[in-house]
Amino acid sequence: NAGVTQTPKFQVLKTGQSMTLQCAQDMNHEYMSWYRQDPGMGLRLIHYSVGAGITDQGEVPNGYNVSRSTTEDFPLRLLSAAPSQTSVYFCASRRPGQGLWETQYFGPGTRLLVL
Amino acid sequence: GQQVMQIPQYQHVQEGEDFTTYCNSSTTLSNIQWYKQRPGGHPVFLIQLVKSGEVKKQKRLTFQFGEAKKNSSLHITATQTTDVGTYFCAGNDRGSTLGRLYFGRGTQLTVWP
Numbered sequence: 001n002a003g004v005t006q007t008p009k010f011q012v013l014k015t016g017q018s019m020t021l022q023c024a025q026d027m028n029h030e031y032m033s034w035y036r037q038d039p040g041m042g043l044r045l046i047h048y049s050v051g052a053g054i055t056d057q058g059e060v061p062n063g064y065n066v067s068r069s070t071t072e073d074f075p076l077r078l079l080s081a082a083p084s085q086t087s088v089y090f091c092a093s094r095r096p097g098q099g100l101w102e103t104q105y106f107g108p109g110t111r112l113l114v115l
Numbered sequence: 116g117q118q119v120m121q122i123p124q125y126q127h128v129q130e131g132e133d134f135t136t137y138c139n140s141s142t143t144l145s146n147i148q149w150y151k152q153r154p155g156g157h158p159v160f161l162i163q164l165v166k167s168g169e170v171k172k173q174k175r176l177t178f179q180f181g182e183a184k185k186n187s188s189l190h191i192t193a194t195q196t197t198d199v200g201t202y203f204c205a206g207n208d209r210g211s212t213l214g215r216l217y218f219g220r221g222t223q224l225t226v227w228p
Contacts, residue, residue, distance in 0.1 A: 035218075042218045042219055042220035042221050043158065043203065045215060045216070048215065090158070103160045103163070104148070104160055106157040106158045107157065109157050
């Protein structure tokens with residue numbers, strides 16, 4: 001199993017450009033999430049999905065869109081990039097638990113710089 | 116809303132010294148998880164605690180979950196240079212939707228040889 005994969009690894013954008021961060025997992029996990037990590041801020045949840053066709057907002061959803069058409073893929077779209085979106089983005093996935101959280105697996109991350 | 120506070124933000128220790136990071140929640144948690152992130156890497160799951168007062172050990176690492184399920188700690192005995200990284204706690208609010216996990220800001224551990 002490849003686990004959780006993310007592309008690209010690095011990206012530089014200009015303010016106002018749009019782009020999609022790709023995330024895929026081959027573990028048949030129903031739950032997938034997107035986090036951003038900024039220095040000293042920990043990991044903040046952007047959007048998450050509990051299954052194909054179901055998504056919901058996290059703590060910091062503004063400026064980002066997601067969709068979940070398949071179990072495997074959970075892309076994150078930046079509609080109009082802003083310098084405040086410069087960050088490291090992590091995708092994560094897990095199996096649904098029996099009222100508890102199962103182990104969450106993180107992808108390697110995408111480092112995004114918005115000029 | 117849900118908040119998970121973690122202290123200290125930074126810790127520098129000499130190899131062989133002990134290290135502890137603390138995590139506190141504003142609400143009662145259903146469970147708490149701990150992750151380690153090496154410099155330049157991604158968070159890796161270490162352990163999950165579920166029961167009130169639970170204590171779990173992984174070699175030199177000891178994890179505790181408070182009796183009120185509002186706090187937790189990670190203690191490393193006799194640190195090694197391989198312990199370098201940022202340690203995060205993450206809690207799931209008892210009343211929240213299953214998709215949301217709240218992370219602390221992490222404790223960055225530096226170990227001097």
